[in-house]
Amino acid sequence: MDKLKIGSREFSSRLLLGTGKYRSFEEMRDSLEASGAEIITVALRRLDLSNTGQPGLLDFIDPQRYTILPNTAGCKTVQEAVQTAQLAAAMGLPRWVKLEVIPDPQYLLPDPIATLEATKILVEDGFEVLPYINADPILARYLQDVGAVTVMPLGSPIGSGQGLLNLPQIQIIIEQAQVPVVVDAGIGAPSDAALAMELGASACLINTAVAKAQNAVxxxxxxxxxxxxxxxxxxxxxxxxxxxATASSPLTGLPALGS
Amino acid sequence: MDKLKIGSREFSSRLLLGTGKYRSFEEMRDSLEASGAEIITVALRRLDLSNTGQPGLLDFIDPQRYTILPNTAGCKTVQEAVQTAQLAAAMGLPRWVKLEVIPDPQYLLPDPIATLEATKILVEDGFEVLPYINADPILARYLQDVGAVTVMPLGSPIGSGQGLLNLPQIQIIIEQAQVPVVVDAGIGAPSDAALAMELGASACLINTAVAKAQNAVxxxxxxxxxxxxxxxxxxxxxxxxxxxATASSPLTGLPALGS
Amino acid sequence: MDKLKIGSREFSSRLLLGTGKYRSFEEMRDSLEASGAEIITVALRRLDLSNTGQPGLLDFIDPQRYTILPNTAGCKTVQEAVQTAQLAAAMGLPRWVKLEVIPDPQYLLPDPIATLEATKILVEDGFEVLPYINADPILARYLQDVGAVTVMPLGSPIGSGQGLLNLPQIQIIIEQAQVPVVVDAGIGAPSDAALAMELGASACLINTAVAKAQNAVxxxxxxxxxxxxxxxxxxxxxxxxxxxATASSPLTGLPALGS
Amino acid sequence: MDKLKIGSREFSSRLLLGTGKYRSFEEMRDSLEASGAEIITVALRRLDLSNTGQPGLLDFIDPQRYTILPNTAGCKTVQEAVQTAQLAAAMGLPRWVKLEVIPDPQYLLPDPIATLEATKILVEDGFEVLPYINADPILARYLQDVGAVTVMPLGSPIGSGQGLLNLPQIQIIIEQAQVPVVVDAGIGAPSDAALAMELGASACLINTAVAKAQNAVxxxxxxxxxxxxxxxxxxxxxxxxxxxATASSPLTGLPALGS
Known part of the structure; x- marks a missing residue:
């Protein structure tokens, strides 16, 4: 069987789906189901931890069916990201984290220095860390060396739908990686996702392109x-x-026709 | 239902598959089945019309399951192409034809003048004609005007696996077409096929990329x-x-964390 | 010397410039001078042939310095294009013509069938014909065979500034051509022009990208x-x-340093 | 005047040229002259510091005409790079450095962490530092913040001639930079260099594409x-x-012709 192994976990689906930006929780739930995803990412900062009695995001996610991958979206510093991951674990969520440290409000590009630092801290604290990075092969190796269970290079800026602008560098990352490579951010259509997988990526993480499609499901x-x-x-x-070109229809040795 | 209508015929599958270049007839048969194709193209000039008693291509194609689309691969002139199509019909094959008029042995690029001429003749002779063309929007309109039931622009040279090098012109063809647009030639991987369909192509015709893959099926x-x-x-x-970028995880109005 | 030979004429500059769309005749004149062009195209239909006494386009073009290449912009049919070329010759302009037959108002794409037909007629009438075409290698050979003195494939639609979208097909045209290949239409910046020339194009024809730049000159x-x-x-x-990669600075056999 | 200002220095030429890989010192000297470059990079590790009496690289470089920019090619660690830069200064070369820290022998991609660290050390030691980096906009800002006088993102791997594969990220770097952005590595032809400059890069650094061209000069x-x-x-x-498209030759209000 062709399983995706990330750290201590194993999955059949190679599509990870985000839970942000849907028009409703119902649409999110139905999209998750249609995607076949087993791993879904949730921004810890989006969870309503107060007990208001209103239904929230987690009420629409079947914990038997999906493994929640908390992410640190919105964190700008090492400290914020580390605390957010630890808070998620304290809440009882799985002790793994999609690590985002993003100081840049316009392109939402990740911070290589802070991401490496936070990865070290969280690995030592027992987390399985999946860092979101620019497509820098040397940085990817640093992260692998300090214990990241996967590397998640971006194809293009988050939500931009521009596809795999960093294709050649992603190829180098895949060629050199000993952990799964998950292409994250920028995928706008199935052709982008297919291309990433054809190159040997282990999985794709998609959010905006699904949630903001005219028909998300x-x-x-x-x-x-x-x-x-x-x-x-x-x-x-x-x-x-x-x-x-090479002819699809080899014609040697055929009887003469016409003319 | 989302049916593909080509001339008088209707199909559920939008993948047309060629029958050339497989390592064996068995591999061809299994690939056809795995593809879900309903239309399969056969080069008339490849058919062994002598009665040798040896099993031939047609013995591996279930006529209940597949509609054969004869093609005129190997024809260099109007006359050759027209005669080949007529011979196919005389053999009892369906009265439609994928029209190829290809004088160029290296890039296998189609002849726009001869293709238009042969289309006119065959349409008048009662054929449903599916002409293979360079991605020229004006030529596509000429062909539509003389009665072609679809236009089949190439993505890149036959068998080259280079994908949709003519993408912008294919987009214009799709935008202007009143008949189905089938992208033919050059598709090397599913990402190419997905991209063609995302742009609004009605179908894809693929041969080499399947037949010559390490695992064709x-x-x-x-x-x-x-x-x-x-x-x-x-x-x-x-x-x-x-x-x-646009954030996947909107963060407005959230409780402060960390730092 | 590296001369550009088109038909019976010879030039030192490989940049052909159009005369349309400038904000003023003065800006046009200064741009022509800055470009070093020796061949400039003029749409015959833009010439004011009435004798109003007002200064017109031709008053700003030094006939000693520039060779005027009349073009048939605005012609939609064979007949219009042929008559326009003949009218230009009757006015005393050089007996050569940039042939445009363009039925399409949106993308301004040339008509392959009508262009070939008009080329035949004008060649027989003693013109040196420079046809503007889609980047179709087979059509380019037809035109060469009937006597066109150059072929002028488009990089992308006129005025779109999208550069060489048809690059691979232009490469094939260059590889097969026995007459000069002039890349026409779509060039938006010097990088596009340089790329066309690096591939072996003989010259570039540019208009909009100069005339509509913020600083045309x-x-x-x-x-x-x-x-x-x-x-x-x-x-x-x-x-x-x-x-x-290959190291720019070979380091074999060097004395050890540092660490 | 349109001067290039890097740190305390000012230049008219925006082309920086490397001195490695030429077939002879004479070819190097003539290429430097033909390029009009004012800044030329020299790998310190290539200099023969022993006094053998044989003519060496520096004998072919006119110090009145060119400003030498020492580079740390071949350095794999912070310590090696810092020591190499300091050695260059001790030899009397200008107190600036093109900083390369490259642990990767295959793609020669720079190390983001070590490059930042070495930049800090050298800036504190009074150097003007020009770091060679992957096209990571956040890293570029870090380097700018610690005092780098320019940032030098790669277009594609050194010597690969693949052009600007990282184009979108280089655009972001240019948009955000307050120091000059010099595109370094990967430029294979003038069209690549022109494109980088059209986007707003301040200069280009080229070596292999010149030295290894069939005619370097x-x-x-x-x-x-x-x-x-x-x-x-x-x-x-x-x-x-x-x-x-937009017509180059506006045709409104013209006299009817033909047809």
């Missing part, structure tokens, strides 16, 4: 197919690209 | 998923591409 | 440099692209 | 023109890219 299903298509193609071994 | 399945992913995404309505 | 000079840069690089023989 | 001249073309175009203000 159908797009969730489309992304599921795109990830599966790309994985199957990676395993099947694609043809090389070549400049010249 | 698995790649046939991957292409099926890629086409379905792209079609679903087209219908779901993708997010626009934008330069700046 | 300076952009004309920039385009001059870009074309010259690309030509020099083509002759110098560029390094191949390769996936892996 | 002519390519040096081509690169000079490419950089100047791109700079002029940046200042001239290019037209926007747009999907649809």
């Amino acid at each position: 159908q797009m969730a299903h489309a992304m599921k197919l795109g990830v599966e298509a790309g994985r199957a193609a990676f395993q099947a071994g694609r043809i090389p690209r070549q400049v010249y | 698995q790649m046939a399945h991957a292409m099926k998923l890629g086409v379905e992913a792209g079609r679903a995404a087209f219908q779901a309505g993708r997010i626009p591409r934008q330069v700046y | 300076q952009m004309a000079h920039a385009m001059k440099l870009g074309v010259e840069a690309g030509r020099a690089a083509f002759q110098a023989g560029r390094i191949p692209r390769q996936v892996y | 002519q390519m040096a001249h081509a690169m000079k023109l490419g950089v100047e073309a791109g700079r002029a175009a940046f200042q001239a203000g290019r037209i926007p890219r747009q999907v649809y």
